[in-house]
Amino acid sequence: MKKRDVLAGFQAHPVRSRRPLADPSRFYRNHVVMQDDPRTLDRKTLLLTFLYKFARHEYVGISAAWDRTERMTESTSMIAKIGLYHLCEEFSHMRLFLEIFQTFHLGQVEWVPLGKWMSRMYRLFPLFPEAMLAPPAFVSELMGLTVYQHIDSVLDDILADEPEARNRVRILLWEVMSDELAHVGQRRNFLGPLGLRAAQLMVESMYRAFFRDIPETTLLFNVEQMVRDGKAFDYSTITPKMLEKSWVPSYCKA
Ligand SMILES: [Fe+2]
């Protein structure tokens, strides 16, 4: 309910960029699959098509997980409830991303399912035993956090001429990030020493494989730095304001 209120608050007080994108048709032509030479896109459009591609993977992943999730009953365990809550937060992010697109007058954005092979892979994913799944699930959350941190750090530059839109995008992004921060912590709780070692080994190859598929990445961000940040992640890189907002379980609070 709270998430719904947050979204309704944004929708009730919309912020729109002063100018629409130079050529919105280029967003729509390239957001699902890059058709143009990405080097010919302006940085705003590039940032938005990147965000769409990244979020679309999340959308497909959480939709597959949702299909496999059992309905909550009185006998649902606390861990399963947390998992469900987590999934609902991911769906709320999809609406926040749409709000980001709306900020740039892009109202016709939908989450397009992935191709046959990719969606099959995502459907198989939840069938693996939890022990096998925990490390890559942790790394995906970590990757989300890394991506949003890097997006945050280019906003001042790319949206320098759109101060209101930039502030709104940052606030929307922070809504997502504070959840992802909690998800990283939550997933970390379920990694034993072996799982943690596996996750450490996976960071680099998962990050690289994922970004290789999104041609915008190297034009916007420093992939090497992203990999380094992923490997070196600890909570000291997170601002106190964000930590306070994030969903930190009471037993983790001093
Ligand atoms: Fe997410």
Ligand SMILES: [Fe+2]
């Ligand atoms: Fe997450």
